[in-house]
Amino acid sequence: MIGHPPIGSARHPCCPSGSPPLLSVGSPPLLSVRLATPAVCRLADVANVFAVIVLLPPSETKRDGGDGGPLRLDALSFPELGPLRSALVDDLVDLSSDKPASRKALGISASLDSEIDRNAVLRTAPTMRAINRYTGVLYDALDIESLSGATAQRARGRLAVGSALFGLLRADDPVPAYRLSAGSKLPGRPTLAARWRPLLDPVLADLACDELVVDLRSGSYAALGRLPDAVEVDVLSEHADGRRTVVTHFNKAHKGRLARVLAGSRSEPTDAAGVAAVARRAGLRVERRGNELTVVIPA
Numbered sequence: 001m002i003g004h005p006p007i008g009s010a011r012h013p014c015c016p017s018g019s020p021p022l023l024s025v026g027s028p029p030l031l032s033v034r035l036a037t038p039a040v041c042r043l044a045d046v047a048n049v050f051a052v053i054v055l056l057p058p059s060e061t062k063r064d065g066g067d068g069g070p071l072r073l074d075a076l077s078f079p080e081l082g083p084l085r086s087a088l089v090d091d092l093v094d095l096s097s098d099k100p101a102s103r104k105a106l107g108i109s110a111s112l113d114s115e116i117d118r119n120a121v122l123r124t125a126p127t128m129r130a131i132n133r134y135t136g137v138l139y140d141a142l143d144i145e146s147l148s149g150a151t152a153q154r155a156r157g158r159l160a161v162g163s164a165l166f167g168l169l170r171a172d173d174p175v176p177a178y179r180l181s182a183g184s185k186l187p188g189r190p191t192l193a194a195r196w197r198p199l200l201d202p203v204l205a206d207l208a209c210d211e212l213v214v215d216l217r218s219g220s221y222a223a224l225g226r227l228p229d230a231v232e233v234d235v236l237s238e239h240a241d242g243r244r245t246v247v248t249h250f251n252k253a254h255k256g257r258l259a260r261v262l263a264g265s266r267s268e269p270t271d272a273a274g275v276a277a278v279a280r281r282a283g284l285r286v287e288r289r290g291n292e293l294t295v296v297i298p299a
Contacts, residue, residue, distance in 0.1 A: 142260050
């Protein structure tokens with residue numbers, strides 16, 4: 001098991017036992033999800049599946065400050081990612097001394113030079129829990145700070161974040177504010193996907209053997225580390241004439257709502273059907289095709 005103590009015990013449909021069944025869920029709003037089930041799992045872990053993990057994308061915007069001490073890479077979850085985390089932190093700190101080069105690498109304008117200043121002090125800046133550091137539409141809808149008691153504890157145990165700088169974080173991992181996105185191009189370095197995938201692919205495969213993963217990452221962050229058969233989620237808008245169109249900006253809001261439902265639920269779904277059932281009880285309209293869930297919202 002990885003990261004936190006078991007909440008229960010169930011057999012994941014990944015590994016030797018095959019793939020989950022199909023289903024359709026009713027009520028207003030449509031979002032699409034696929035469940036992570038890597039082809040090969042460690043046999044010793046098959047019986048240890050105990051919880052759903054909701055894998056979130058990060059946000060470009062981040063809260064300032066924090067009440068935690070300076071960054072300690074050795075205190076973060078998934079320590080096998082430590083060497084690349086350290087190398088990327090060094091890259092960003094070094095790059096911050098050249099603002100024009102930083103702007104080009106990070107894809108920002110001079111009006112966002114404060115982001116470069118954040119990168120300059122990555123090793124000394126205060127930290128806060130990752131789940132509180134990230135802001136924006138998805139995290140507003142998740143609204144982690146409004147949860148309390150056992151619900152908050154469950155949510156913090158189930159939420160994880162994909163990160164261009166740290167690779168993969170648990171909700172409570174303490175991190176500073178920073179600027180680095182999946183599409184950033186650091187001078188003289190391979191792409192972030194080329195650097196992360198050899199490390200993240202096996203970490204995510206192990207995670208999916210131990211826990212049921214609902215992958216809400218966007219395409220650029222999913223490219224940093226693959227979960228070939230994860231539960232992936234799309235959001236579609238349904239018009240009065242039956243046409244369905246892709247939801248863009250508000251896609252994040254509906255993914256945030258789904259994340260809140262799954263993270264705080266007392267249920268412990270063990271397959272895609274269970275994930276959809278939890279969403280349905282919360283009033284979401286979810287359709288399932290294979291391991292893909294689509295959450296449909298009215299236009």
